[in-house]
Amino acid sequence: MSFMSRTLKETIIRNVLFVFAFVSILILGLIVLFLFQEAFPIFKVTSVTDFLFGQEWYPTYDPPEFGIWPLIVASFIVTFFSTLIAVPIGVLSAVYISEIAPPLVKETLKPVIELLAGLPSVVLGFFGMVVVAPWMQETFDLPTGLNIVNASFMLAIMAIPTISSISEDALYSVPREFKEASYALGATKFETIARVIIPAALSGISTAVILGMARAIGETMVVLMVAGGAAAIPESLFDAVRPMPASIAAEMGEAPFGSNHYHALFATGVVLFFLTLAFNLVADYISHKFKEVGSATL
Amino acid sequence: MISVKNRAQHSSSMKWRYIKQRLFFAVVTSAVALIILSLGGILSYVFINGIGVINWDFLTQHPRDSMTAGGIMPAIIGTFYLTLGAIMIALPLGVTSAIYLSEYAKQGALVRIIRIGINCLAGVPSIVFGLFGLALFVVFLRFGSSILSGSLTLGILILPTIIGASEEALKAVPQTFREASLALGVSKWQTILRVVLPNALPGILTGSILGIGRAAGETAPIMFTAAAFFTAKLPHSIFDEVMALPYHIYVLATAGTHIDQTRPIQYGTALVLLALVLGVDLIAIVIRGYVRRRKRW
Numbered sequence: 001m002s003f004m005s006r007t008l009k010e011t012i013i014r015n016v017l018f019v020f021a022f023v024s025i026l027i028l029g030l031i032v033l034f035l036f037q038e039a040f041p042i043f044k045v046t047s048v049t050d051f052l053f054g055q056e057w058y059p060t061y062d063p064p065e066f067g068i069w070p071l072i073v074a075s076f077i078v079t080f081f082s083t084l085i086a087v088p089i090g091v092l093s094a095v096y097i098s099e100i101a102p103p104l105v106k107e108t109l110k111p112v113i114e115l116l117a118g119l120p121s122v123v124l125g126f127f128g129m130v131v132v133a134p135w136m137q138e139t140f141d142l143p144t145g146l147n148i149v150n151a152s153f154m155l156a157i158m159a160i161p162t163i164s165s166i167s168e169d170a171l172y173s174v175p176r177e178f179k180e181a182s183y184a185l186g187a188t189k190f191e192t193i194a195r196v197i198i199p200a201a202l203s204g205i206s207t208a209v210i211l212g213m214a215r216a217i218g219e220t221m222v223v224l225m226v227a228g229g230a231a232a233i234p235e236s237l238f239d240a241v242r243p244m245p246a247s248i249a250a251e252m253g254e255a256p257f258g259s260n261h262y263h264a265l266f267a268t269g270v271v272l273f274f275l276t277l278a279f280n281l282v283a284d285y286i287s288h289k290f291k292e293v294g295s296a297t298l
Numbered sequence: 299m300i301s302v303k304n305r306a307q308h309s310s311s312m313k314w315r316y317i318k319q320r321l322f323f324a325v326v327t328s329a330v331a332l333i334i335l336s337l338g339g340i341l342s343y344v345f346i347n348g349i350g351v352i353n354w355d356f357l358t359q360h361p362r363d364s365m366t367a368g369g370i371m372p373a374i375i376g377t378f379y380l381t382l383g384a385i386m387i388a389l390p391l392g393v394t395s396a397i398y399l400s401e402y403a404k405q406g407a408l409v410r411i412i413r414i415g416i417n418c419l420a421g422v423p424s425i426v427f428g429l430f431g432l433a434l435f436v437v438f439l440r441f442g443s444s445i446l447s448g449s450l451t452l453g454i455l456i457l458p459t460i461i462g463a464s465e466e467a468l469k470a471v472p473q474t475f476r477e478a479s480l481a482l483g484v485s486k487w488q489t490i491l492r493v494v495l496p497n498a499l500p501g502i503l504t505g506s507i508l509g510i511g512r513a514a515g516e517t518a519p520i521m522f523t524a525a526a527f528f529t530a531k532l533p534h535s536i537f538d539e540v541m542a543l544p545y546h547i548y549v550l551a552t553a554g555t556h557i558d559q560t561r562p563i564q565y566g567t568a569l570v571l572l573a574l575v576l577g578v579d580l581i582a583i584v585i586r587g588y589v590r591r592r593k594r595w
Contacts, residue, residue: 006485013487014402020394021403024461025415027454031422034433092329100326109330111583116337118508118579120515121424122544123568126551127340130561157336164333190319211421218423220518221544225552245425245518252432252522269429273422280421284414 031273039267042066045260051267057231057242059251059261066264068271070231074241075272077148077234078227079217082155086216087209089156090163094208097164098171099193117161125225128154133226140238146228147238154226155216163212170204171197203290207283214279218272220245244272341572348569351562357570361528365550366559370567372529376445376540377514377574379533380524383449384456384513389506391453392460396502399461400468401490420458424518427455431523446536448524455519456509463505467498500589507582515575517544527553543571 042051046066054067097109132153133145174197182192198205228240229250242250248265255261359369395416403409431451441447471494479489495502517525525545533540547567550560 010486014398017394017398017402020391021398021412023391024395024419024457025412027457028415028419028422030434031426031430034430034438035426038429038433089329089332092326093333096326096330100323107587111580112334112337114583115576115579116333118511118515118575119337119340120517120544120571120575122515122517122547123344123572124340126547126564126568127343129551130564131343157340160333188315188319190322191315194322214421218421218425220423220425220428221548225548245423248425248429249518249521252429257437266429266433269426273426276421276423276426277418280418281414284417 035266035270035273039263039270042260042263042267051264052271055233057247059255059264064260066260068244068247068264068268070233071242071244071247071268072271073233074227074231075217075223075243075245075275077241078151078155078223078243079213081148081152081237082159082216083209083213085152085156086159086163086212090160090208090212091167091205093160093164094167094171094205095193095198098168099189099197113161113164116157117165119157121158121219121221122225124154124157125221128222128226142238144228144240146226147240148227148234149237151223151227151241151243154222155219158219158222159212159216162215163208166208166211167201167205170201170208173204174200203286207287210279210283210286214276214283217243217279218245218276220249224249244268248272341576344565344568344572347562348565348567351566352569356566360530361563364556365528365563366556370541370543370546370563370570372532373541373543373546373567374570375532376525376542377544377571379445379536379540380448380452380520380542381510381514383445383536384452385506385510387450387453388457388460388509392457392505392509393464393502395457395461396464396468397490397495400465401486401494416458416461419454420462424455424516427451427519428522430454431519436523442537443522443524443526443539444537445524445533445540448520448540448542449536451519451523452513452516455516456513459509459512460505463508464498464502467501467505468494470501471497500585504582504586504589507578507585511575511578511582514578515544515571517542517548520545521548543567543574547571 046054051066051068052072053069054065055069056065056067057070058065093109093113097106097113101109128150129146132150135145136142136147136150137145178196178200179192182196187195223243224246227243227246229242229246230240231242231247232239234241248268251261252265255265356369357374358371360372361370362368399409399412403412428451431447431454435441435447435450436443441450475493475497476489479493480486484492520542524540525542526539527541527545527549529539529541547564550564550567551557
């Protein structure tokens with residue numbers, strides 16, 4: 001084999017690999033393209049503002065109403081409350097694993113968190129439906145156990161592993177010298193964790209929280225099975241709601257192909273896609289902007 | 299007198315600082331306990347309620363009497379096909395992407411865009427993958443609701459996982475290995491093929507197994523692209539619809555006409571799915587631990 005042909009071969013391989021690496025971008029582009037293409041026809045029937053901020057979601061009535069505001073509100077509410085539950089538990093468990101746990105406990109806990117992350121969402125939804133909901137209904141004397149609180153708890157279980165493992169990475173990468181300096185000044189371990197380590201890892205922890213929220217807002221099976229399914233703005237935490245993913249999953253099977261309802265569900269998917277995209281871009285921005293958190297920059 | 303008072307104050311404040319520390323440790327420990335309890339609680343509840351229906355017939359028979367009796371064999375087979383298809387699509391794509399990013403790419407705008415794209419793809423909600431699969435594979439490419447459509451959708455879903463794990467495994471191979479090979483006059487591609495990849499293989503394997511676990515447990519992406527409530531026969535080609543374990547749990551628990559009669563089957567199916575997914579995850583974790591301990595560098 002001559003030298004030229006070898007260089008040529010290397011160049012070809014390099015370019016072929018580049019094409020493969022570009023497939024992810026291509027797929028992302030295709031997702032946007034196809035979602036928009038299938039969503040677009042609904043805006044011939046209703047305006048973008050009426051669709052986003054309309055209070056009524058009655059896609060099968062005559063005449064139908066395609067306002068997804070109650071679905072958007074529902075998605076934000078369950079995401080907010082699940083984050084409220086998942087952030088303290090996720091971050092504190094990360095602190096424990098990274099700073100406090102003895103090596104053996106640490107090696108056992110990390111797989112436990114991974115297994116929790118691996119729980120299929122349909123099993124969590126099933127658990128929330130057949131175990132938590134009847135218990136909640138009976139204990140608090142509610143009309144239904146399938147409501148915001150139940151869904152938030154189940155979603156929190158999904159978000160905790162994300163928050164925990166990313167926070168742990170952030171805590172782990174805090175330079176040793178920071179801790180040593182703090183101890184040398186006579187700070188206790190708690191003071192070092194609270195005033196030195198957590199502040200230094202804050203950008204990573206913020207990324208973790210945002211990605212946890214993105215996970216919660218996009219999660220489908222849990223809200224489909226546990227949130228109750230009422231497409232109305234809730235008045236209490238024990239009301240049933242219908243977050244966007246639940247609406248898509250529940251109705252797509254019955255929406256006739258190419259109908260307005262079908263297009264409206266795709267448009268809901270577009271909203272959901274861009275919401276999670278925004279969450280991910282913000283997380284990416286934060287983690288990149290504050291990447292160089294080393295001794296030199298603090 | 300003053301100094302004694304100061305010391306007393308000092309010691310009480312030291313005490314207070316340690317009490318605060320104790321309190322904090324207690325809170326942190328309870329957070330961890332809560333995680334273990336919820337995982338343990340869910341697993342044991344499903345196990346206790348599901349183990350009763352698990353027997354050879356349950357795993358090898360078709361459902362009977364409008365799903366209220368018989369087994370879940372078609373759903374197990376369906377999940378197997380879908381997962382196999384997904385990994386066959388995601389593994390080659392993922393590994394080649396990772397090779398480019400780890401071995402060839404120079405830091406620059408284009409690579410940054412590719413990385414952001416991969417991160418964003420990882421964050422796309424599973425139901426949006428379902429919509430995408432429906433629009434592209436089922437409708438536009440006319441694959442219909444089938445193993446092929448479902449596998450493609452799931453393959454795209456796990457692609458970022460595979461890329462991430464493979465890239466990490468490739469980067470963990472010491473630079474000196476590459477330099478030694480290049481110094482012997484071996485070309486870059488041959489170096490990657492003969493030196494870097496073999497050493498990164500366990501890591502890539504771990505990532506792929508985790509991807510398999512993820513694909514097997516997903517419901518939303520296959521709802522509109524592959525899964526059927528009931529099929530009388532097993533699939534004959536990749537253009538057939540299939541039953542799948544996660545979807546089976548969902549339909550029996552929510553949409554069936556005999557929700558209460560099928561409850562034991564729901565628990566049994568959930569247990570089979572859990573055993574499958576967590577078993578697969580556990581295998582990956584064990585392999586990774588083993589490889590880390592045996593690392594030669």
